[in-house]
Amino acid sequence: xxxxxxxxxxxxxxxxxxxxxxxxxxxxxxxxxxxxxxxxxxxxxxxxxxxxxxxxxxxxxxxxxxxxxxxxxxxxxxxxxxxxxxxxxxxxxxxxxxxxxxxxxxxxxxxxxxxxxxxxxxxxxxxxxxxxxxxxxxxxxxxxxxxxxxxxxxxxxxxxxxxxxxxxxxxxxxxxxxxxxxxxxxxxxxxxxxxxxxxxxxxxxxxxxxxxxxxxxxxxxxxxxxxxxxxxxxxxxxxxxxxxxxxxxxxxxxxxxxxxxxxxxxxxxxxxxxxxxxxxxxxxxxxxxxx
Amino acid sequence: xxxxxxxxxxxxxxxxxxxxxxxxxxxxxxxxxxxxxxxxxxxxxxxxxxxxxxxxxxxxxxxxxxxxxxxxxxxxxxxxxxxxxxxxxxxxxxxxxxxxxxxxxxxxxxxxxxxxxxxxxxxxxxxxxxxxxxxxxxxxxxxxxxxxxxxxxxxxxxxxxxxxxxxxxxxxxxxxxxxxxxxxxxxxxxxxxxxxxxxxxxxxxxxxxxxxxxxxxxxxxxxxxxxxxxxxxxxxxxxxxxxxxxxxxxxxxxxxxxxxxxxxxxxxxxxxxxxxx
Numbered sequence: 275x276x277x278x279x280x281x282x283x284x285x286x287x288x289x290x291x292x293x294x295x296x297x298x299x300x301x302x303x304x305x306x307x308x309x310x311x312x313x314x315x316x317x318x319x320x321x322x323x324x325x326x327x328x329x330x331x332x333x334x335x336x337x338x339x340x341x342x343x344x345x346x347x348x349x350x351x352x353x354x355x356x357x358x359x360x361x362x363x364x365x366x367x368x369x370x371x372x373x374x375x376x377x378x379x380x381x382x383x384x385x386x387x388x389x390x391x392x393x394x395x396x397x398x399x400x401x402x403x404x405x406x407x408x409x410x411x412x413x414x415x416x417x418x419x420x421x422x423x424x425x426x427x428x429x430x431x432x433x434x435x436x437x438x439x440x441x442x443x444x445x446x447x448x449x450x451x452x453x454x455x456x457x458x459x460x461x462x463x464x465x466x467x468x469x470x471x472x473x474x475x476x477x478x479x480x481x482x483x484x485x486x487x488x489x490x491x492x493x494x495x496x497x498x499x500x501x502x503x504x505x506x507x508x509x510x511x512x513x514x515x516x517x518x519x520x521x522x523x524x525x526x527x528x529x530x531x532x533x534x535x536x537x538x539x540x541x542x543x544x545x546x547x548x549x550x551x552x553x554x555x556x557x558x559x560x561x562x563x564x565x
Numbered sequence: 566x567x568x569x570x571x572x573x574x575x576x577x578x579x580x581x582x583x584x585x586x587x588x589x590x591x592x593x594x595x596x597x598x599x600x601x602x603x604x605x606x607x608x609x610x611x612x613x614x615x616x617x618x619x620x621x622x623x624x625x626x627x628x629x630x631x632x633x634x635x636x637x638x639x640x641x642x643x644x645x646x647x648x649x650x651x652x653x654x655x656x657x658x659x660x661x662x663x664x665x666x667x668x669x670x671x672x673x674x675x676x677x678x679x680x681x682x683x684x685x686x687x688x689x690x691x692x693x694x695x696x697x698x699x700x701x702x703x704x705x706x707x708x709x710x711x712x713x714x715x716x717x718x719x720x721x722x723x724x725x726x727x728x729x730x731x732x733x734x735x736x737x738x739x740x741x742x743x744x745x746x747x748x749x750x751x752x753x754x755x756x757x758x759x760x761x762x763x764x765x766x767x768x769x770x771x772x773x774x775x776x777x778x779x780x781x782x783x784x785x786x787x788x789x790x791x792x793x794x795x796x797x798x799x800x801x802x803x804x805x806x807x808x809x810x811x812x813x814x815x816x817x818x819x820x821x822x823x824x825x826x827x828x829x830x831x832x833x834x835x836x837x838x839x840x841x842x
Contacts, residue, residue: 287661305691389775453836542687553682
C-alpha cells in the first residue's frame with residue numbers, strides 16, 4: 275500500500291464530496307459565526323450591522339434561553355437514558371430464540387423510520403384532551419376520572435413529549451445492542467455456566483462489559499440526535515405551553531422562523547460547543563479503530 | 566440452553582416483548598383506525614377502537630381537494646436527487662479512503678466525521694440566508710443542497726465501513742489480469758458493493774423523505790414536501806385528524822416498503838463500526 279510517489283487519484287476521488295461539504299457545511303458555519311455578531315434580523319434587513327457581543331450578552335440575560343438549556347438537559351438525560359434502558363431490554367428479548375423473530379425485529383424498527391413530524395402528530399392525537407385514546411384508556415381502567423389535557427398544561431406537557439422521544443429512540447438502541455449481543459461468543463457463556471454463574475452475574479460480568487463499545491457509541495450518537503431534534507416537539511407543542519417544552523434547538527428554530535437570524539445563530543453556536551464536548555471522545559475513539 | 570417451561574418463557578419473553586411491541590406499534594394502529602373513521606365517530610362521545618362505519622373518504626379528500634400528489638411528487642423528486650448525488654460522491658470518497666494512503670487522509674476523514682455533530686439548526690440559519698441571496702430559495706434544489714449537509718457525511722462513514730470489509734485482493738486480481746483501476750472498480754468492486762450501496766441509498770432516501778426543519782423554511786406552496794404539508798393540515802381549519810392520519814399512512818407506506826427491503830444490509834452497515842473492537 276505505501277507508495278512514495280505522489281498520487282493524485284485519491285484527491286480527485288474525494289474532491290466532489292469535499293467540495294459539497296465545504297460549501298454546505300463549513301462555509302455556512304463561518305457565516306453563522308459572523309451573523310452571531312450582527313443584529314441580523316431579516317424583518318429589518320436595512321438595519322443589519324455589527325453589534326459585537328450583544329447577542330451573546332442578551333442570551334445570558336434571557337430567561338427563556340436558560341429555561342431552554344434546562345429543558346435540553348432534562349430532554350437528553352431522560353430521553354436518551356430511558357431509550358437506552360428499554361432498547362436494552364428489547365435487544366435482550368430479541369436475542370432469544372422464538373418463532374417469527376425476524377418479522378418482530380423488523381416491525382419493532384418502524385418508529386425509527388417514521389418522519390418526526392408524523393410522530394409528533396400521531397402522539398398529539400393520542401394525547402388529545404377531548405377525543406384522545408390515552409384519556410379513554412385511562413378512564414376505562416379507572417386510573418383517572420377526568421380527561422387530562424396532556425399537552426396544554428405545564429405540569430404534564432414535557433413528560434408527554436419525552437415519552438414520545440423515548441418511543442422513537444427505543445428501536446435504534448435495540449438494533450445496535452442486538453448486533454453487539456450477537457457478536458459475543460457463546461464460549462464465554464458456556465465457561466460461565468461451568469463455573470456455576472447465575473443469570474445476573476452473566477449479565478453484569480459478560481454481557482455488559484462486552485457491549486461497552488456499542489453502548490458508548492450509540493449513546494453519543496443519540497445524545498447528538500436527540501438534542502438536535504426539532505420536529506417532534508415543534509409539531510406537538512411548538513415549545514409551549516409557556517416554554518415548558520422548549521428545548522434549545524426548538525428555541526433556535528422558533529427564533530429562526532421569525533427571521534431573527536443573528537440571535538439564533540449565536541445560540542446555535544453555543545449548542546454546537548456543548549455537543550462538541552460530548553462528541554470529541556467519540557471522534558477520537560472512531561479514529562483509534564478506523565484507518 | 567436448558568429447556569424452559571412455557572410459564573417461565575411467558576414471563577421472561579412473551580409478556581415483556583408483548584408490552585414493548587404494543588407500545589411501539591399501537592400509535593400506527595391508532596393512526597390507521599383514525600384515517601378510516603367517519604367524522605362523527607372521530608369527534609363523538611365514545612371512542613371506538615374499530616370504526617362502526619368504515620370509510621375511505623379521507624383518502625379521497627386528501628387526493629381530491631387537497632392535491633396530496635403534489636407534495637408526494639416534490640418529496641419523491643428531492644429524495645431521489647439527493648440519494649443519487651450523495652451516493653455518487655460518497656462512494657467515490659469512501660473508495661479513496663479505503664484503497665489509498667495519502668497525505669492528509671486522517672484530516673479529511675475527520676472533516677466528514679465531525680459533520681455528524683453539527684446541529685441542523687446551526688446550518689439552517691446561514692443556509693437560509695445563502696439560498697436567498699443566490700435565488701435558490703423555494704426550489705427543490707435548495708433542499709437537495711441542504712440535505713447534503715447530513716447525508717454525505719453519514720454515507721461516507723457507512724460506505725467506508727462496507728468497503729473496508731471488501732478485500733483488496735478482489736480488484737488486485739483483476740488489475741493483474743490487465744484491467745485498470747477504473748475498470749476493476751466498475752467490473753469487480755461495484756457489483757459486490759451494490760447491496761451496501763442500495764442499503765445506504767435507502768437510508769438517505771428515508772432521511773430526505775422525512776426531513777422537516779429545512780423543508781419548512783426552504784419551500785413554498787408549489788415546492789412543499791410531505792412533512793410540511795402534514796403539519797400544515799393543522800391550523801387551517803383546526804386539526805383535520807382524518808385527513809392528517811390518512812396522509813400519515815400514505816407517507817409511511819413507501820418508507821416501510823423500502824425499509825423491509827434493505828433492512829438486513831442497513832443494520833449491518835449501521836452496526837459494523839461500533840460492534841468491532
